[in-house]
Amino acid sequence: MTDRELFDAYNKDVYRTCYYMLRNVQDAEDVCHDVFVTVFRQDWHEIEQLRAWILRISVNHCLNLLRKQQRRTVKQPQLQWMRKHQEASVPAVDAQVLKRESSEEWEKLLGQLPEKLMAVVVLRYLGELSTAEIAQSLNLPQGTVKSRLHKALKLMRGKLESKELYDTRGERQYGAP
Known part of the structure; x- marks a missing residue:
């Protein structure tokens, strides 16, 4: 497999992973590029679980960027507050439509x-x-992967259930506890 074939085979997976972790198109593209630069600098021909290895690199790059952004926002709390205030005061029509979609x-x-x-x-x-591939990718025991997955799904389910108690006006639905 050549470098180009490797890129064609895994580019979509890497980009999708980066986009869902970063939730920003430009950042996802930048990190995707950085991931493949990292991969091509390594001796990737000898890696057995290539897809898992590449996705592990992707997740690590995303986590590094998220940490860097978090440090920046801690240093600049006033700018962050101003941005949030502007976004909250003038909601775009497109944003309102997209907010209703399940994605x-x-x-x-x-x-x-x-x-x-x-x-x-x-x-x-x-x-x-699979959980085994994730465990290998993140250098974690398989049990830890399963427990983190269970905890994440439980948290998400709880947030969805609490959201369903309220109607679209933000008021409690009739009969809700």
Whole structure:
């Protein structure tokens, strides 16, 4: 397999993983590029589980970028507050329409998860890796992967259930506890 064939075979998986973890098109493209630069600098011909290895590199790059962005936002809390205030005061029509779609809800729920849990969910459901492959990719015991996956799904389910108690106006539905 040549470098080009490798890129063609895994580009979509890497981009999808990056996009769901970062929730930003430009960042996902940049990280996707960085992932393949890293892969091509390594001796990837000798890797047995190539897909799992590449997705592990993707997740690590995404987590590094998220940490870097988090440090930046901690340093600049005033700018972050101003951005959030502007976005909240003038909602775009497109944003309102997209918010109603299930994919938007999935992204929102995924974004609320801690990084460790998000990585496992993204690899399992977007990367379509088995728990054994995820364990190998993240250098974790398989039991840890299963427990993180269970915890992430439980958190997401809880958020969905609490959301269903409220109607579209933000008021409690009749009969809800």
